[in-house]
Amino acid sequence: MKPEPPPRLWPGEIYDTLKSVGVRQVAFVPDAGHTQLISSCHADPDMKAVSLTTEEEGIAMLSGAWLGGDRGVLLMQSSGVGNCINMLSIVTHCRIPLLMLVTMRGEWGEFNPWQLHMGQSTPKVLEAAGVFVQRADAADEVAQVTYAAAQLAFSSNTPVAVLLSQRLLGFKDWSK
Template sequence: MDSTDVIYKGLKDAGINFIVSVPCANLKKLLNLIDEDDEIKHVPVTREEEGFGICAGAYMGGLKPAILMQNSGLGNSVNVLASLMKLYNFPIIMIISHRGTFGEAVYGQVPMGKATTKIFDSLDIRYEKVINPSESSEIIKKAWDLSQISGEAYALLFDISYWKRSVE
């Protein structure tokens, strides 16, 4: 089972049944797995803030939402995170491909890579950097449980090197 399969398993184990995504090369295999799953409704969007609004509506309709995105879109999402998700206590899991970290090949990704955790800190949004691929499933389940209990967003940051590692 590789890293992507463990994340997929974590989403399933957490009962996530509604996923919004923004295109991302690192998330491609995961998005394919989700598209093939009849138990998960997948809605691709063009902008992250649009996705958060759709997830809020899905939650109000009884679904368990997650958004899959790159951290480069976090800047687009600051207002909706603060004025919708936090204000009205919508639980959501963010599965984030954390670009701009050590080993990033595209220099333009580095500034947002450095700003990502600072943005979450300033918005008082819980996040966790997932280091060990084999722990992804348990971490996702825990994050959803905490998000549902607190009514808050929870972000899981997967470093680009994560996608290159496999799980035994």
Template sequence: MTDPGWAKHLADILRRNGIRMFATVPDYIVSHVLEHLAADAECRVVTVTREEEGVGLLSGAWLGGRRGALLMQNSGLGNSVNALASLNVASQIPIVLVLSHRGDLGEFNPAQVPMGQAAGPILDALGIRWIKPSSVAELEAQGDGLVKLAYTRRLPVAVLLPPELTGGKQG
């Protein structure tokens, strides 16, 4: 049974760590987190048309002194690999990636499976530290440390949101 409060917990972790700039490509799962962020007058949420556009926007925000997070489906990771590698990793610009994890256990759409299985290995290949919490307790135990690590290492980090945590997207 999933905890419906997972989205608020994640939004709280992001805000607790000084993140106020958010870019997103619309997605059902991450929309639950965005509801909490958009309700906060201190947070700015920008909808982008492609994931790498969000990478550029948030990298610019970092250079301007703001911390940012990109919320998207894990399929968007494939669209943003070059931007993450050549900009964020190469130039040590931290951002937090929040990825709804499609293509894993219980996936109903076969088109989601290849990228769902590749997400972790892609993050590993880029040297991006990531977590995949299956419960709110795991999210709370690991989330703050992961976000702090992004700014200590000056590199991107990622939170993969599995269906065990979020309840997934039903077909």
């Protein structure tokens, strides 16, 4: 039996950062890269974590949260970014802050060819839609990048995406 890998520390650092900036609502499409963070948010009685059927629902949910006085975050995988393009116009034109944490696919060590094109296009697609894009490639920078992105989103009323690189998430070897 293969031993369980030790838990990664950076999802806990993201959780702590989200708490420190006052995030109370978490919208997510289930994703292995966000598992630890989602579990922490579900366990927190001061956070409302909502599983979505598709990513653009999260933009609507978090827009409503903002209008109701709550801060939120949208957790998704890069393959879901394309689902959000039309909805991003709402937050851009209405100047509603949107913080997105995007686990990347289609990069280092990708095993699924269907993930390649959207993974490689994600930063360009987000930028073309008016989203400020920041990236974390190493565990020791995740909390700082997330904090800076949250400050930008919530102080400027603008959409900001933090791309969590596939190298950060780890290599999946399906050849064995």
